[in-house]
Amino acid sequence: MITTLKKTIALTVITVFTFNLHTIAQIKIDAPKIAATKFNVIDKSKLAQARAAISNPQWQYTLPVALITTPTTMAFAKNRPTVTVLIHGVTGFPSTDDRVGTLEGARNYWGFDFVDKLFGNEDAFPTTFTDPSPVTGALKKTNWEKNFINKSVPSNHFITTYVKPAQMSGAYYTPFSLMMTYRDGSVSFKKQVAATAAQIVSLYNSQFSAWPEDKKPQLILLCHSFGGVIARTICSKPNNIPSNNSKVAVENFSDAEKANMEFIRNKTLHITTLSTPHEGSPITKNAEVGSFLQGIKFFGLAPFDQIDKSDPDTYVLQQVSTSFMENINETILKPELCKRTDGTLIPIHALGGRVPSGPNYFDNPNENDANLTTVDGGIGTAKIDEMKADESNRDKFECYSLLKVDYVMHLMELPIIGDKPWGATPSDNNSLDIIQTADVDAISGCLNNSVGYNAVNFGLNPRVYYLRTNWNNINSNIPFRCTYKFNKASGSVSDGEIDNDGFVPINSSLGVKLGTSTKNYFEHTKSWPAVNTAVGSWYRFYRSGADFHNHGTIKFSGEVGQWLRENIIGNTPTALYFGTLNRNTAAGPKVATTGTVSIW
Incomplete structure (x- = not known):
C-alpha cells in the first residue's frame, strides 16, 4: 500500500x-x-511630475465653522433636488495615461450610453450646467469626451437633461443632475478617500451654496469598483485606514478631511455600488503570482513588479486584497457605521456582473x-x-x-x-x-x-x-x-x-458576509440586535440588469443605466421634480423591511 x-x-x-x-x-x-x-517598472520621476500636474487647488473648499461644529442631517424628500455623484474605481498611473485625474478621463470611464439612460429622457440630450442649450450644449456619443472637459470650470462637472436656474424665471431648482468626480486612482486608499471627499464638497458648494437650505440637493453616490469602498468609507467617517499588512502603513485622516466626510454623509440619500470588491478580490494575489512568474528566466525577461513596494502610493492594489478588506469590514467599515449624524443608516444597494x-x-x-x-x-x-x-x-x-x-x-x-x-x-x-x-x-x-x-x-x-x-x-x-x-x-x-466579472467575484460585489460568517449580513429585511439596529441597510441584488456584464461593460452600458433608473434611482427623474416618485430609499424611520426598495 x-x-x-x-x-x-x-x-x-x-x-x-x-x-x-x-x-x-x-x-x-x-x-x-x-x-x-502594462507591468513595466514605474518611472518614478515621470510619475511624480504627472501627479503634481493633476493636483487641483480648487478642491480645497473650507467648510464654514458652523457646519463643522454642529453638523445636521438633511431633511430628505422625494421632491427635493437630487444630485447623483459618480465615483470611479482604481485607475492606471497618470504618467502612462494622461486622462487619469481629469474630466476627460471621467467621461471616458463612464460611457455615454450608461449616463444617458440614467436620465431616461428620450426627448433631450444631456447638457452641462455650463451650457444647458440643447443646440450648442448637447452632449452626444460623438462629443462625450471632447466637449466641456475643462476641469477648471466647476459647472462642466454637472450634467442634466434639465435647464439650470439661470435659464428659468422665478424659483426653479434643477431637479436631477449628475456630478462627475475623478482623482488619481493609483494612489493609496486614504489619499483617494480624502481627494474624492474634497472634490465633492468643493463642487457641491460651487453650484449650490446660494440655494435656499430646503432646496439644496440631496446626494446619491453611484460608484463602480473601488469607488464603492471609497463611498462607504466617506459615509463611515473613520479616523484612519487601518492595516493588517506589514507592507502597508496606517494612514490617518485630518480633522478637515473628516469634516468633509461628515458633510457628505449627512446629505447622502443612499449608495449604489457596481462590481465593488466589498470583500476584496483574489486577483490581487494572482498579480503577485504573475509578478513572480515574470521574474523567472524562462521568459528571458527582466523581473517586474505590478505592486511597487517601494512606493506607498501604489499600495492600493494590496488594499483590495481579500485579507485587507476583511480587516476593514471588521473595523472601520462595519456596516452599522455607515450612518448620518442623527444615527440613521445609509442604505447600500449592491450589484455586480457575472x-x-x-x-x-x-x-x-x-x-x-x-x-x-x-x-x-x-x-x-x-x-x-x-x-x-x-x-x-x-x-x-x-x-x-x-x-x-x-x-x-x-x-x-x-x-x-x-x-x-x-x-x-x-x-x-x-x-x-x-x-x-x-x-x-x-x-x-x-x-x-x-x-x-x-x-x-x-x-x-x-x-x-x-x-x-x-x-x-x-x-x-x-x-x-x-x-x-x-x-x-x-x-x-x-x-x-x-x-465573476473578470475582476471581482459576485459574492464580493454583493458584500455577502462583510467580514462575518453570516450570509447576507446586515440585510435590510432583518433586525440586527447585536449592533442595536432595528433593521439593516444593505440591499443585495442577486439578479439584476448587470448579471451578464463584466467589470468593464457594467459602467458604460445603457442597459445597466436604464435598470438603475427603473429599479433604484426612480422611475424617471421627472418624478423627483413633480413629487410623484414612489421608489426611493432612506434608512431610519422611513425604511420598509420587505422587498428590494424602501417606500416613503
Missing part, C-alpha cells in the same frame, strides 16, 4: 510539473507583450466571432492612443481582456489553490453560481467541460464559453469528430465556481 501511495504521489508530482511547464510555455507567447506594455466576457460574446458555442482576431488579444497590450482614437472597439477590447484575466487566474492558480480561484459555490448560497464555463478544443472544435481551462488553448487565444443555459453534446472524447452544432438543454448551469 505504501509503495502504491509513493507511486501515486510521484505520478501526481510529475503531472503537475509537466502541466506547469506546459502552461508556462504557452503563456510565454503573450508574456513579452504583457511585460512590455460574466468575464460580457453580454455579447462567448455565450453560444455555435457562434464564432471572426472579428475577435482583430481585437487585442492580451492583457494590457492595447495602446492607449489607439483606444482614444477609436472607442468603437472598446466593448470587444474590455470583454476579451477580462476573459484573458479569468483564463490566467485559472492557469496560474493551478495547482496552488485548486481549480476554482474565484471560490467554490457555497452549499448554502447557490445563487452565486448561475454561469457555467466550458472550453473549446482549439484543434477539434469540441466543447469539453471536463477541462475548464486548457493551457494549449491559451496560447492560441482562449476559446472559453460562458453558458447561461445548459448545452447538450458538450462531452466528446473523439478528436476531429465533434460537430460545431450544439443544442440548448434544460437544467442547471452551475459549474461549482462562484461567478
